[in-house]
Amino acid sequence: MRGVSQARLAVSGLFFLNGLIIGSWAPKIPVLMSRLQISESTMGLIVLCMGLGSVTMMPVFGGLTARYGSSFSVRLAAILSAPVMLLMSLAPTLWSVAAVVVLFGGTIGGMDVAMNANAVAVERARRRAIMSSCHGFWSLGGVAGAGLGGIGITLLGEIGHSVLLTLVVAAGLALIFPRLLHDAPSQEDRASTPLRLPRTPLPYVIGLVALCCMIPEGAILDWAAVYLQRELGASLSLAGWGFAACAGTMAVMRFLGDEIRQRFGAVRTLRVSAVIAIIGLTIAGLSSSPVMAIAGFAFAGLGLANMVPIAFSAAGNMPGLASGVGLSVVTTMGYSGILVAPGSIGWLAEHFSFSVIFVGLAALLLIPLLLSRLMKSADFG
Template sequence: MSWSDVQKSRVAVSLIFAVNGFLYANWVARLPRLQEIYQLDHGQLGLVLLAGSIGALVAMPLTGSVIVKAGSHRITVVMLFIFCLLVPLIPITPNVYTLWLILFAIGASSGSLDVAMNAQAVLVEQRLHKPVMSSFHAIFSAGMMLGAGCGALFVYLNVSYFTHLLIVMAISLVVALRVRHFLIPDLRNPSEEPQDHVSKNVFLHPALLSLGLIAFCCMLGEGAMADWTAIYMEKVSLADRDWSPLGLVAFSTAMMIGRLLGDGARQRLGDSRLVQGSAVVAIAGLSLALVWPVVWTGILGFFLVGIGLAAIVPIAYSTAGNIPGLSPGVGISMVTSIGYAGFLVGPPVIGFLSDWQGLRFGMAFVLLLFLTMLILNIFAVRRQRKVRIYPEN
C-alpha cells in the first residue's frame, strides 16, 4: 500500500469519526423537542435513551466476530449507512414503544460502527508505523462540537426536527459514499481465520481484561464529568448558575486539547508512561476539586481531569487492536464492551452514593476508580511491553 493510499485511508477514517460524532450530536441537541413530541418527563426520557445504550452494549461484543468474517472496512460502511438512515425516524415513529426500538437499533448500529471504525484506525496506525488513534478521537469530538452547533442553528432557524435530521442525514450519506472506497481491507486468508474467532474465554484474556478495566474506569470518569460537573459546580463549589457550566466547558476543552496532543506524547513517552502520567494528572485534578471546592479550583480541577483522561481510551483501543493472535476487531470489541459498561454503571452509582452521603462522596468514587486505573496500568506494564504495537506489513 503506497504512502498516498495510506494518507487517503487516514482522511477517510477521520471523516467517518467526524460524521459519527456529527450525526449523534445533531439528534441529541434537540432532545427537548423529542420530549415535546412524545410527551416524556425526565424519567421517561432517561428510559428511552437507555435503549440506545443497551443496543450498543449488545452489539459491541458481537461485532468482533462479524469483522473477522466480513472485514472492518465492510462493517464500517454498512453500519454508517444504517446509522444515517435510522436517525431521521426518531421524530416520526408512531409511539414511544417504537421510538424505544428505533433508539435500540441506532445504539446497536453506532456501537458496531464504533468498533469497526476503531479497527480501521488501528490498520491506519499499522501502515503509518506511528500512533494516530488519539487524533481520530479528537476528530470525533470536533464532529460532536460541529453537530451541536448545527443543532443550535436549526433551532434558531425554527426548522422542524424531522427536516433537520433529513438534512444532516443527507450530508452524512454524501460523506459515507465518498469515503467508502478508501478504507483498508483486513480480510485474512481463510486458513488463518480460526485463530481469530472469538472464543468463550476471550473476556479472560489477561491483556484484554486489564485494558477493558482501564477503559471502564476511564469511560465511567468521562461520563461522570459530563453528567455531574455542572451540578457539582453549583451545589458544592457554590458557583453562580451562569458559571456552573464552566466546569464542563473546561473538561471538554481539555479533552480536545489532550487528544490533539496525545499521539505526539505517545511517541515521546510510550504508552505505559503516558497512561500512568495521565492517571496521575486526572487524580490530582479531581482531588483539587474535591478537597478545595471553590469555583476556580473546580474549573482548574476539571480541566486537569480532561487532560488526564484524553489519551487513555485511544491507547487502550490501539493496544487491544494489536494483540497477537486476535484481529483488531475482536480485541477492540471486547475492550469497548467492557469500557462502555462504565457509561451505564456510572450515573446510577454516583447518584445513589450522592443521595446517601452527598455529591462530594459520589465523586470520590470516581477518584477511587482513577486510582484503580493507575494500579491496573502499573501491573500491566510487563504484559503491554510484550505486545508489538506497530507490526511491519
C-alpha cells in the same frame, strides 16, 4: 504511502461523522419529550434503550470485524446508522421511537467498534499512533452535532434537521468509503477465527482499564454542573463550565496525544496521564470555590484525554487475538462505564457529597496506573 495517508484521513472522517450523529442526539432529546409528551423518567428509559442497543451490538460487530475486516463492518454499520435519526423523527409513537433508539444505539455502537479497529489497522500500516487524534475528531464532531443541531431544529424543524443530517452523513460516507484501508483477513485467518468471546483474561483486564477511565468522563459530563451549583454555590451559567473545561482540554490533548505516545511510549504516557487526571479530580473534589473546581476538571481532562485511546490501541494489537474481538470486549466494557456511572453516582450522591465522589473517582484511576504495563502492545516502535 499515499494510500495509507488517505486511509488515515478517511478513518478520521468516520470518527467525525460518528461524533456528529451522536452530538445531534443531544438537542433531539427535548424535542422528543415535547412531541411525545413524556416525562424525564420516561425519557431516561428511552436513553437506556440506546445503551442496550450499543452493548448488544458491539460484540456482534466485533465478530464481523474479526471475520471480514473492519472496512466491511464499518461500511455496514455506517450505512445503517446514516438514516436512523430521520427514522426517529418520523416514528409516531413512544414504542416506535424506543425501537428506533435501540437501533440507533446498536448501529452507532457497531460503528464505534469497527472504526476503532480500522484506526488500529492504519496504525499498523503507518507504524505510528493515530488513535488519540481520531478521538479528537470524534470530539469535534460531537461539538458540531450538538451545537448546530439546536440551530438546525429551530430553523428547519425536527424532520428538516434530520433530513439535512442524513444528507451530510451520506455525502461524507461517499467520500470516505473509497479511501478506507482494506483489511479483510485471508481465507485461512477467517476460518480460524471463532466468533466467540476470548478466553484469555487480557482483553477483560484492558477492558477494566477502559472502564475505570470512562467512569470519570461520564461523571464529569453528568454531574459536574450539579456539584458546582449545589455544593459550591456556582451560578447556572458558571456551572456549565465544569464539563466544558474538561471537554476542551481533552479535545486539545487528543490532537497532541499521538506524538506524545510516539515519543514516550504508551506505558509512560498512560502513567503520566493517570497521575495528571488523579491530581485534577482531587483538586476538583477538594475545592472550596467553583473556579478552582473548574480548573481541577480542566486539569483532569488533560490526563483523561489519551487514556482510553491507548487502551483501545492496546486492545486492537493484542498478540494472537483478532483486533475486532479484543476491541469489542474493551469498548463494551469501557462504554458501559458511561452508561452505568450516571445512575450509580446519582444513588451515591444521596448518601455522600459530590466532593467525596470526585475524590473517590481519582482513587479509581489508581487501577489503570497499576495496570499500565499492559498497554505495551499499543506501541509502534
